[in-house]
Amino acid sequence: MATATATKSNGPPPTSFDNLQRTKILLLGQRGSGKTSIQQVLFNDVPPKQTFYLEPTSRAVKHRYDTVIPLEIWDCPGNTSPDTLGASLADFSSIIFVIDIQDSYQQPVARMLDFFAAAYQENPGATLEVFVHKAESLAEDYKIENFRHIQQRVIDELFDASPEYEQMPVNFHLTSVYDHSIREAFSRVLHKLIDSLPYLEDLLNVFCSNSQASKAFLFDVKSRLYVATDESPVDTGMHNLCCDYVRTLSAFGPLYMSASVNADSRSFYPSAAVSLAQGTTLTYHLITPQLALLAMLHPGVFEERRGLLEYNVVFFREGVQEIALVERDARSGNL
Amino acid sequence: MKKKVLLMGASGSGKTSMRSLIFSNNPASLTSRLGATIDVEQNHVRFLGDLILNLWDCGGQDSFMDSYLSTQRSTIFQHVWVLIYVFEVGARDAAKDAEYYRDCLDALQKYSPDAAVFLLVHKMDLVVGEKSAVLERRTRELQAESGSVAVTVFGTSIYDETLYKAWSHIVHTIIPNAAVLSKHLTTFARACSATEAILFERTTFLVIATSSSPDGPDGFDLSAARYERTSELIKALKHSCTRMREEFHALEMELPEFTAVLDGMTKNTYVLLIVHDPTIETAALKINIRLARPKFEELQSDSVLA
Ligand SMILES: Nc1nc2c(ncn2[C@@H]2O[C@H](COP(=O)(O)OP(=O)(O)OP(=O)(O)O)[C@@H](O)[C@H]2O)c(=O)[nH]1
Ligand SMILES: Nc1nc2c(ncn2[C@@H]2O[C@H](COP(=O)(O)OP(=O)(O)O)[C@@H](O)[C@H]2O)c(=O)[nH]1
Ligand SMILES: [Mg+2]
Structure with missing residues (x-):
C-alpha cells in the first residue's frame, strides 16, 4: 500500500484506536458462502481469485480494522448458532448474513432467521443485512430473479414466525468479490455505524458546492470502502471507477519509489488527477493517513481555479480531522 | 508498412485471450467466454501510425493444425516477421504440443527463415509452488526442442503484468529504430529534470521506448x-473509464517520493514522466510535453519509415 506507508509520517500522528471501544460486525452464513473471502478481499487486499485457496474457518476469528471508526469484524464458521457464538448478540452493531446465490435457500434462511430473531430481541438497534453473494456467477436476469426470490422468502418467513417481525429492518444486497458490488454494499453497511456521518456529509456537500464538483466521495484508501458521500445519488459506474482509481494510485506509488532517495514527506499530502475525454477531472486528495477525498470536477475549475480547490481541500481536511478527534474522545469516554 | 505476426499453439492455450486483452482492452475476467477460434482470425492492428501488425490468430484444434502444416503451409508460413508460440504450462498432452511445435518450426525455417521466434509458457498463475523453477525447466526443454533456432522464452499470465512484459519485448523487435526514440526520450527526460521518461503505444499501452535501462x-x-506493471495498471484504469462510456485522457500525481505525469505525446503514443525533484511542478511537465509533441511526431514517422 503505497499511500498508506508513504503517509505514515504525514500530518498529525495516526489516530490510534487501541484500547478504544470497537464497533463490532458479525459475519455469518453457511460454510463456503464466502464470508472469509469477503473479509480478506476487503480488509487484507487479497485478490479475488486467490480466495479459491482459503481454508475453511473452524472458529470465530476477530479482525480489527481502523477507518473513521475502529471496527472489529467477526468471521464465524458456518455452524455457528446464537448459543455457540461466545458473545452476546447485544455486542454487535451490525449482523451480516451471507447467502450463496446458487445454494438451496432453506437451511441458510432458517439459520438466518434464528439469528435475526435473537438479535431483534436482545438488541433492536442492530442493523440486519443480507448479502446475496457470488452474484457474478449468474446471468443478469437470473440473478435479479434469484435475488427477489430470496428477499421474498425471508420476508414471508419472518412474518410467519411472528407478525411483530414485520417491523424488523432487514436490508438486502447483491454482492460479489469479483467486482465492486461488495465494496458498495459494505460501504452502505458501514454508513449506518458511523455516528458522525451527517457531519461528514455536510462537509462533502459544502466542498461540492464551493468547488463546483458534481460528486464527491470520502474513501478509506486501503479497503476502498467509501465512508461518506455528498447528497447527490451514487452512480454505480462512477463508484466502480473511483474504486479502480484508488487501487491504481496505491499500486503506482511503490513502482517508482526509489530505495536510495529519501523524500522528506512530512506535512505532504499526496494528490492526483485523471482527466477524462468528456470534460470531467477526477481528483484525489489524501485527507488523513487513511482517508482520501475523490471529486468529479469540471476541468475548468481544476485548470484555472487550482488555488480555490486547494483551499477547499484544506478546509475539508480540518473538518474531517476535527470529527475524527471527537469520535475518538467519545470512544475513550472523555465526553 | 505491414508486418505479419503468427500466433500459434494448442487449442485452449490462451492465444485469443491474450490478443483480446492487449489489443481490444478487454478484462481478463471476460476471456472465459471466448469460443475456440475457427481456422485463422486475421487482425490488422495499427501500431505507431504507419506500422501495421497483421496478427494471425491460428485456431489450435488438431484439424486446423494439420491443415496449416499441409494444404495451407505456404500461405501460413510465408512472409512471417514473428512467430509467437503459446504453450499452456499445465498442458495435458505436452508430447503432442511439442510435435506440432517442431513441425511449425520446420515450416517456418523453410518459408520465413529470418522470422524471430518467441515462446510463451502461459497460464503461469496456475502453477502452485515455485514458479521460477517451473519456468526454468520449461525454458530448457523448449530450447532443446528448438534445435538450432534461436528462441526467446517468457512465462506469462493474463492475470498479471508478465503478459505486458512479453508483448512489449516482442513489439520492440518489430519497431524500426527504436533506439533513436530512446535516445531522444533520454534527452527529453533530462530537459524536464525527470528521472525517466517512458513511451507507450496508445491503444495497447505496450512500452515502445524508455530513457533508462530496466x-x-x-x-x-x-x-x-x-514498466509492465504500469502498462497493466493504466490498461485497467482505461478499461474502467470505458465501462463508464468515458475515455481516459491523462493522469498526474504528486506523491511524497515523486511526481508523475502521463499524457498523450503523439497521435499514437503516451509519455510518462517520473520526477523525483520536488521543486518541479506538474504544470511545468505538462508544458514540456506539449512543446515536445511536434518533435516526437516527426521522429516517430521517421522511425517507422526507416
Ligand atoms: N488461469 C488462466 N487461464 C487463462 C489464461 N489465459 C487464458 N486463459 C483461459 O484459457 C481458456 C482458453 O483461452 P482461448 O484464448 O480461447 O484459447 P485459444 O488458444 O485461443 O484456443 P483456440 O482458439 O481453440 O486455439 C479461456 O477460458 C481463458 O479464460 C491465463 O493466463 N491463466
Ligand atoms: N464466484 C464467486 N465465488 C466466490 C465469491 N466469494 C467467495 N467465493 C468462493 O467461495 C468459496 C468459499 O469461500 P470462503 O470465503 O472460504 O467461505 P466461508 O466458509 O463462508 O468463509 C471459495 O472458493 C471462494 O473463492 C464470489 O463473489 N463469487
Ligand atoms: Mg482462440
Whole structure:
C-alpha cells in the first residue's frame, strides 16, 4: 500500500484506536458462502481469485480494522448458532448474513432467521443485512430473479414466525468479490455505524458546492470502502471507477519509489488527477493517513481555479480531522 | 508498412485471450467466454501510425493444425516477421504440443527463415509452488526442442503484468529504430529534470521506448517490473473509464517520493514522466510535453519509415 506507508509520517500522528471501544460486525452464513473471502478481499487486499485457496474457518476469528471508526469484524464458521457464538448478540452493531446465490435457500434462511430473531430481541438497534453473494456467477436476469426470490422468502418467513417481525429492518444486497458490488454494499453497511456521518456529509456537500464538483466521495484508501458521500445519488459506474482509481494510485506509488532517495514527506499530502475525454477531472486528495477525498470536477475549475480547490481541500481536511478527534474522545469516554 | 505476426499453439492455450486483452482492452475476467477460434482470425492492428501488425490468430484444434502444416503451409508460413508460440504450462498432452511445435518450426525455417521466434509458457498463475523453477525447466526443454533456432522464452499470465512484459519485448523487435526514440526520450527526460521518461503505444499501452535501462537510472533503485506493471495498471484504469462510456485522457500525481505525469505525446503514443525533484511542478511537465509533441511526431514517422 503505497499511500498508506508513504503517509505514515504525514500530518498529525495516526489516530490510534487501541484500547478504544470497537464497533463490532458479525459475519455469518453457511460454510463456503464466502464470508472469509469477503473479509480478506476487503480488509487484507487479497485478490479475488486467490480466495479459491482459503481454508475453511473452524472458529470465530476477530479482525480489527481502523477507518473513521475502529471496527472489529467477526468471521464465524458456518455452524455457528446464537448459543455457540461466545458473545452476546447485544455486542454487535451490525449482523451480516451471507447467502450463496446458487445454494438451496432453506437451511441458510432458517439459520438466518434464528439469528435475526435473537438479535431483534436482545438488541433492536442492530442493523440486519443480507448479502446475496457470488452474484457474478449468474446471468443478469437470473440473478435479479434469484435475488427477489430470496428477499421474498425471508420476508414471508419472518412474518410467519411472528407478525411483530414485520417491523424488523432487514436490508438486502447483491454482492460479489469479483467486482465492486461488495465494496458498495459494505460501504452502505458501514454508513449506518458511523455516528458522525451527517457531519461528514455536510462537509462533502459544502466542498461540492464551493468547488463546483458534481460528486464527491470520502474513501478509506486501503479497503476502498467509501465512508461518506455528498447528497447527490451514487452512480454505480462512477463508484466502480473511483474504486479502480484508488487501487491504481496505491499500486503506482511503490513502482517508482526509489530505495536510495529519501523524500522528506512530512506535512505532504499526496494528490492526483485523471482527466477524462468528456470534460470531467477526477481528483484525489489524501485527507488523513487513511482517508482520501475523490471529486468529479469540471476541468475548468481544476485548470484555472487550482488555488480555490486547494483551499477547499484544506478546509475539508480540518473538518474531517476535527470529527475524527471527537469520535475518538467519545470512544475513550472523555465526553 | 505491414508486418505479419503468427500466433500459434494448442487449442485452449490462451492465444485469443491474450490478443483480446492487449489489443481490444478487454478484462481478463471476460476471456472465459471466448469460443475456440475457427481456422485463422486475421487482425490488422495499427501500431505507431504507419506500422501495421497483421496478427494471425491460428485456431489450435488438431484439424486446423494439420491443415496449416499441409494444404495451407505456404500461405501460413510465408512472409512471417514473428512467430509467437503459446504453450499452456499445465498442458495435458505436452508430447503432442511439442510435435506440432517442431513441425511449425520446420515450416517456418523453410518459408520465413529470418522470422524471430518467441515462446510463451502461459497460464503461469496456475502453477502452485515455485514458479521460477517451473519456468526454468520449461525454458530448457523448449530450447532443446528448438534445435538450432534461436528462441526467446517468457512465462506469462493474463492475470498479471508478465503478459505486458512479453508483448512489449516482442513489439520492440518489430519497431524500426527504436533506439533513436530512446535516445531522444533520454534527452527529453533530462530537459524536464525527470528521472525517466517512458513511451507507450496508445491503444495497447505496450512500452515502445524508455530513457533508462530496466534497472533504473543511476542513483535510483527502482523496481525492475515497473514498466509492465504500469502498462497493466493504466490498461485497467482505461478499461474502467470505458465501462463508464468515458475515455481516459491523462493522469498526474504528486506523491511524497515523486511526481508523475502521463499524457498523450503523439497521435499514437503516451509519455510518462517520473520526477523525483520536488521543486518541479506538474504544470511545468505538462508544458514540456506539449512543446515536445511536434518533435516526437516527426521522429516517430521517421522511425517507422526507416
Ligand atoms: N488461469 C488462466 N487461464 C487463462 C489464461 N489465459 C487464458 N486463459 C483461459 O484459457 C481458456 C482458453 O483461452 P482461448 O484464448 O480461447 O484459447 P485459444 O488458444 O485461443 O484456443 P483456440 O482458439 O481453440 O486455439 C479461456 O477460458 C481463458 O479464460 C491465463 O493466463 N491463466
Ligand atoms: N464466484 C464467486 N465465488 C466466490 C465469491 N466469494 C467467495 N467465493 C468462493 O467461495 C468459496 C468459499 O469461500 P470462503 O470465503 O472460504 O467461505 P466461508 O466458509 O463462508 O468463509 C471459495 O472458493 C471462494 O473463492 C464470489 O463473489 N463469487
Ligand atoms: Mg482462440
